Amino acid sequence: MAENPTVKLGVLISGAGTNLQAIIDAILRGDLRAEIRLVISNRAGAQGLERARRHGIETMVIDHRKFTSREDFDRAILAALLDRSVELVALAGFMRLLSPVMLEAFPGRIMNIHNSLLPSFPGIHGPKEAIEYGVKIAGCTVFFVTAGVDVGPVIVQAAVPVLPGDDEQRLAARILLQEHRIFPHAIALFQQGRLEIQGRRVIIKGDSATPNSPPLVNPPVDRFEN
Structure with missing residues (x-):
């Protein structure tokens, strides 16, 4: 049976990009079959941009302050993602609310x-x-x-x-x-x-969770059992 193809990712960030790094690391380990086609930040100084560049990933800054509406900002993001055939969008510390422009273009394909x-x-x-x-x-x-x-x-x-x-x-x-x-x-x-x-x-x-999966109890019950 053929494996599902590698998913083409677009990642949106605003800051340090530690979750972006976690995604990159998972790809490098072979735990995730994905290709990050583009990392977009709304802030030019976002540390996550440098993380992407170190791994040869294309980056782009789209400053939300240069747009008169949230919809126009999202149209600029959408055009960049579509131009790179992105299939799934990951919001990895992206500090902007998305408008229907993005939500309707990627229904059920934007994760946060x-x-x-x-x-x-x-x-x-x-x-x-x-x-x-x-x-x-x-x-x-x-x-x-x-x-x-x-x-x-x-x-x-x-x-x-x-x-x-x-x-x-x-x-x-x-x-x-x-x-x-x-x-x-x-x-x-x-x-x-x-x-x-x-x-x-x-x-x-194919979820493997069972009724016997252990619960997390805090504080632990065994502290009080004789």
């Missing part, structure tokens, strides 16, 4: 990563709000982008315990390590043809 267990704590302060709310388990989510803020169908999630003494920076750093694991994994599931969107749900074909 967020540092909370959605639908809890959408927006830009997931770890901070998790600590303030007093939750015991935080985490991160890869989802398909739809209209709205962090409301699309969930693909993969990873849970991280909130530890005594955690502040926003400590918790965010531990969550980020899991982001680096699950974003390439979600892209690999797409490349393998295993994702199917049914309403708000993403069905993963």
Whole structure:
């Protein structure tokens, strides 16, 4: 049986690009059959651009401040992606909301990563709000982008315990390590043809999870068992 072809990626960033690096590393390890056709940043000084260049990946800066509308900005991004035959768009720390221009051009083909267990704590302060709310388990989510803020169908999630003494920076750093694991994994599931969107749900074909999969309990139950 023939393998699914390599997926052609476009990656949008605004900053350090650590999730971009995680995707690049997964490709280099052979864990992900993908080719990054283009990395676009809305900020010229984004560190992620240099990460891409070190690996010979084409980069482009499209400054959102030079456009009079969000739609015009998205049209410029869309034209660059289509010109390079991009099939899947990965938002790796891209700090702009997408308009229907992009959403309608790539339905079910735009992934984002967020540092909370959605639908809890959408927006830009997931770890901070998790600590303030007093939750015991935080985490991160890869989802398909739809209209709205962090409301699309969930693909993969990873849970991280909130530890005594955690502040926003400590918790965010531990969550980020899991982001680096699950974003390439979600892209690999797409490349393998295993994702199917049914309403708000993403069905993963061949999912190996079982009722016996261990839960994450925080604080651990065994601390209190005799």
